[in-house]
Amino acid sequence: MHLPFSDEKSAAKVKCQHTLAWHLNGSLKFLIAPHKAVGVLLLLLAAVRFVWALRNLRRRPAGSLKVKLGHLALYALMFAVPASGMARQFQAPLGVAHGALAFALLLLIVGHVGMALVHQRKGEQILQRMM
Numbered sequence: 581m582h583l584p585f586s587d588e589k590s591a592a593k594v595k596c597q598h599t600l601a602w603h604l605n606g607s608l609k610f611l612i613a614p615h616k617a618v619g620v621l622l623l624l625l626a627a628v629r630f631v632w633a634l635r636n637l638r639r640r641p642a643g644s645l646k647v648k649l650g651h652l653a654l655y656a657l658m659f660a661v662p663a664s665g666m667a668r669q670f671q672a673p674l675g676v677a678h679g680a681l682a683f684a685l686l687l688l689i690v691g692h693v694g695m696a697l698v699h700q701r702k703g704e705q706i707l708q709r710m711m
Contacts, residue, residue, distance in 0.1 A: 616665070623662035630655060641709070654692065657685040 633640075633655075643651075661681045668675025699706040 616669070619662045619665045623659070626655070626658035626662070629658070650688070650692065650695075654685075654688050657681060657688060661685050 661678065664674050664678040664681050666675075667673070668678045696706050696710065
C-alpha cells in the first residue's frame with residue numbers, strides 16, 4: 581500500500597497507529613470479539629457462495645465484460661476483506677488495507693444492489709432470477 585509520506589518512518593508510524601486503533605479507544609473494545617466472529621462467518625459464507633457459483637456457472641445469464649469484472653471484484657473482496665482482517669490481527673502488511681478493502685466492498689455492494697434495481701425497473705426481472 582502506498583502512503584503519501586515523505587519518509588518511511590512517518591508511514592510506519594501511521595500504519596502502526598491504524599493497526600492499533602481498536603486498542604486505543606477503550607470504549608470500542610467490546611466490539612472486537614463480535615467483529616472477528618462476523619468476519620469468520622462471512623468468510624465461510626463467501627466460500628459456500630463461491631462453490632455454489634462454480635457449480636451453477638453454466639446456468640448464469642450472459643453478461644458484459646463490466647458485469648463479469650464487477651462480479652469478480654465482489655468475489656475477490658469477499659475473500660480479501662476477511663483475509664486482511666486476519667492479517668491485521670497478526671500485524672502482517674496486508675492487514676493495513678483491511679479498512680480500505682472493506683469500504684471498497686461496501687461500495688461495490690451498494691452499486692450491485694443499485695444496478696439490480698435499475699435493471700428491474702427496465703422490466704428485466706433480474707430480482708426474480710436472483711431469488
